[in-house]
Amino acid sequence: MNAMTQDNLRSAFGGESQAHMRYRIWAEKAQKDGFPTVGRLFMATSDAEQVHATLHFKALKDIHGGFPVLSGGEFGLGTTSENLAGGIAGEMHEVTQMYPAYISVAEMQGEKAAVQAMRYAVAAEQVHADCYQVAKDFVDSGKDLEANVIEMCPICGFITLTGEEDTCPICQAKKSVFVAY
Numbered sequence: 001m002n003a004m005t006q007d008n009l010r011s012a013f014g015g016e017s018q019a020h021m022r023y024r025i026w027a028e029k030a031q032k033d034g035f036p037t038v039g040r041l042f043m044a045t046s047d048a049e050q051v052h053a054t055l056h057f058k059a060l061k062d063i064h065g066g067f068p069v070l071s072g073g074e075f076g077l078g079t080t081s082e083n084l085a086g087g088i089a090g091e092m093h094e095v096t097q098m099y100p101a102y103i104s105v106a107e108m109q110g111e112k113a114a115v116q117a118m119r120y121a122v123a124a125e126q127v128h129a130d131c132y133q134v135a136k137d138f139v140d141s142g143k144d145l146e147a148n149v150i151e152m153c154p155i156c157g158f159i160t161l162t163g164e165e166d167t168c169p170i171c172q173a174k175k176s177v178f179v180a181y
């Protein structure tokens with residue numbers, strides 16, 4: 001695999017790994033703040049970021065050894081509204097900046113496995129940002145999130161709050177594989 005795509009995948013792995021942990025910490029805070037359903041959304045999203053980190057790791061499966069990894073991420077343990085805003089900022093950085101740049105490089109370098117892993121991730125991150133915005137609107141009006149379901153596609157990290165989809169709109173997996181929170 002070309003060196004630049006390798007670096008980008010490792011950096012994306014780092015960013016997704018951080019997000020996985022950060023959302024678990026914010027889930028615990030949401031529970032404490034009296035927003036248990038927001039806590040469940042943070043846990044579903046945390047697991048979705050693990051799906052992305054795993055896709056990136058497996059795309060790098062033939063490259064062995066130690067590497068320094070530089071990855072950006074949001075910090076701070078604020079109110080649940082502030083944490084949701086941090087989540088939206090992080091997701092939108094990935095949607096508008098990080099993944100489009102990384103995907104362009106991977107396409108230019110003909111790295112198909114890397115392109116596929118990052119296309120799943122970027123599509124799911126937009127959905128995560130949208131879910132966080134719905135949750136933030138509830139929290140900002142003093143209510144816990146109200147959602148029909150909180151379900152996550154373990155293939156690509158898509159999340160639904162309605163349960164309306166028969167198949168995953170990102171990876172076309174059957175709804176029967178979705179994990180409920």
Ligand SMILES: [Fe+2]
Pocket residue numbers: 019045048049091124125128
């Ligand atoms: Fe995400």
Ligand SMILES: [Fe+2]
Pocket residue numbers: 153154155156157158168169170171172173
């Ligand atoms: Fe999916």
